[in-house]
Amino acid sequence: EVQLVESGGGLVQPGGSLRLSCAVSGFTLSTYEMHWVRQAPGKGLEWVAWISSSASAIYYADSVQGRVTISRDNAKNSVYLRMNSLRAEDTAIYYCARAGLDREVTTGSFDLWGQGTKVIVSS
């Protein structure tokens, strides 16, 4: 089955760290760019980070730049998001998302999403 499964979320104190994982199955991870997108409680969607298929290109939202690191291990079929110096405003569901391909051209859209992992930053 083609799917993404996130893990690693939880309750963390302000200033703390977490490492989120996204396990992929049913497709060849090395073919795809991957993203993390988050959604604060009752709010809209916010793109967080993007990693190219070979990890040669990485981009971050300004809101997390310098505090977050996206990485991938294609051999382990996994994508990661390391988050440091967490703030209350980082509280959200974090989704791993696959960048869509149309005839081997990246569409810029997210065609596959995980169910998300919840991160709560609170003392």
Place this chain on the structure above:
Amino acid sequence: DIVMTQSPDSLAVSLGDRATITCKSSQSVLFSSNNKDYLAWYQQKPGQPPKLLIYWASTRESGVPDRFSGSGSGTDFTLTISSLQAEDVAVYYCQQSYSTPLTFGPGTKVDIK
């Protein structure tokens, strides 16, 4: 940053009627190299992750019912649900991928009248 706006914030439509959502980007999202608008539409139901409906402004994702259609180019886009079904109650988001940071619209909530 490209700012995405949507209207209306919410709408209620009778079953079987048309629902129309508009999305505007603060600058063009049309890539001249391939003549594609990097604009996507998503549907999100409560407690679920978003689901891709449309990419490149008008290309329907595989498996999406044909009552969903996208149109527009440049900075102005529309998502149309031609005949609203009960299962279409959701929040709909547009998203641009022309440039980083990738940005989403604030969402439009669609309900049954």
